[in-house]
Amino acid sequence: MNNNHLFKKTQLSLTCWYASIFSGIIALGTLGVYESIVHAHYVTINNELKTVAGTFHDTLEPLLIEPNKLDKTIKNILPDLCLVKEKCKEKYHKNRYITRLIQQGKYYFKFYDLSGNLLGNAGINIDKLYFIYLENELKNIKDSQQINYRQLSVLLHTKDNQEWGYLLIGRSLEDFDNYVNNIKWFLLLGLPLLIILVILASWYLAKKAMLPVYKSYQQIQQFSSDVAHELRTPLAAIKATIDSVILAEKLSIKDYQEILLTINRQNQRIINLVNDLLTLSRLDAINENKHIIEKTDINLLDLIHDLTEELAFLAVENNIKLQQNIQSQEIIIIRGNEAQIYRLLSNLVVNAIQNTPEHGLVTILLSVNKKEVVIKIIDTGIGISEEDKPLIFNRFYRVDKSRNHHQGNSGLGLAIVNSIVLFHNGRIELKSKINQGSIFSVYLPKS
DSSP: OOOHHHHHHHHHHHHHHHHHHHHHHHHHHHHHHHHHHOOOOOOOHHHHHHHHHHHHHHHGGGGGGSTTOGGGGGGGTTTTTTTTTTOOOOOTTTHHHHHHHHHHTTTTEEOOOSSSOOOEEEOOOSSOOOOOOBOEEEEEEETTTTTTTEEEEEEEEEESSSSEOOOOOOOOEEHHHHHHHHHHHHHHHHHHHHHHHHHHHHHHHHHHHHHHHHHHHHHHHHHHHHHHHHHHHHHHHHHHHHHHHHHOOOOHHHHHHHHHHHHHHHHHHHHHHHHHHHHHHHHHHHSSGGGGGGGEEEEEHHHHHHHHHHHHHHEEEEEETEEEOOOOOOEEEEEHHHHHHHHHHHHHHHHHHHHHHOOOOEEEEEESSSSSSEEEEEEESSSSOHHHHGGGTHHHHHHHHHHHHHHOOOOOHHHHHHHHHHHHTTEEEEEETTTTEEEEEEEEEEO
16 A cells, blocks of 8 residues: 555545644644633632732721821731831731731732822832722732732722722732643643644544555456456457458358357357446445345245256256255245345356366255255365465456356356345355365345
8 A cells, every 4th residue: 555656645635634633623622721721720819819808908997097097006907017117027927817828928918098109018029019000900010020910909998988098919920820831831842742643643544544445446456457357358359350350361151150159259258247247236236225126025945946947958068967955844935136046046056067077966955044044055066275265255256267267257256146145134155175065055034
């Protein structure tokens, strides 16, 4: 297959299509997974930030008395609060929820008056922070070290519901960014490996997909070669005969008769070949769509009796004894196409007669078991070798090519037999030994 440029090119094209489609699906899936992870973590951080802001808002507002003034009593809630112009040291109270957040190094809290002036802060120190109030809106900011923060602005009121000022709560996204970067690198490094696996799998699938096509192509090539070979011999014989007539100066009536008989004989070979090919073609179509041909009840006893009578002359001509062996006392009926079953048995019996030496014996044995009808064609002929047995039902295959050509055999008889058996949901088996004979056993379902 690899030596055939056309199929190799088609396989490569299929591989590219498969790889492109599956790689695109994997890439989109990977992007979707990445976006889902990022979105899920952003949702978690936003909810966490809103929860902290809500807790602060509800806790601080009852303590705010005068607008724009940050009273030291707020340190009871936020002991680590550092007012503007105060020198503050880091001093964490581990028993406080807010200070635990600060101690973890994730949060900062900044208080602004209504004019946007800083009043105090707590938590991590973030520089270059410009105050912009966006009511209950989350936004991302960066410090000078390019660390990302998620920030929420909250408007605070005094206990008598006057506007007091603003609280900015921010959370470091450093751990989040590290996690997302790890996920990103994992996906970026894993994606090429997946694509390589997809390419290899695509090549394998393309090869599997092309295999039946290639086999069909080989069969067509072999079929064309076999048909050409079968036609070449009779056509060459006809041409040689005609050329001899053209070159001959004078021929008698007897010579003309012999020439015409030769042409007629070769013409009959061509007709037989064409008829066999048409039969096989019809059988192939029927086997693909089994309901297109009518089936009837067939009395095998009558059919075998008629067949024996018809082929008795051929057996006598070849000095062969043809006999029946019916091993059932009751009428044996099967469901099928009578013409095809007749052709099946006729081909097998004729094949047995042609391959049995003079004074040999050909037996048609009919028996029945619980599920099947068994028809055996037994001969005492030349037999078939072990290496020929697997090929015997192939089209145009001959065990003894010179003998069969002489008899006008096209090599399609057993191929037709096999197709008819398949159509009737049966099976055929062969037992044979060289110079001892052959047994063709046909098993067909009972009606």
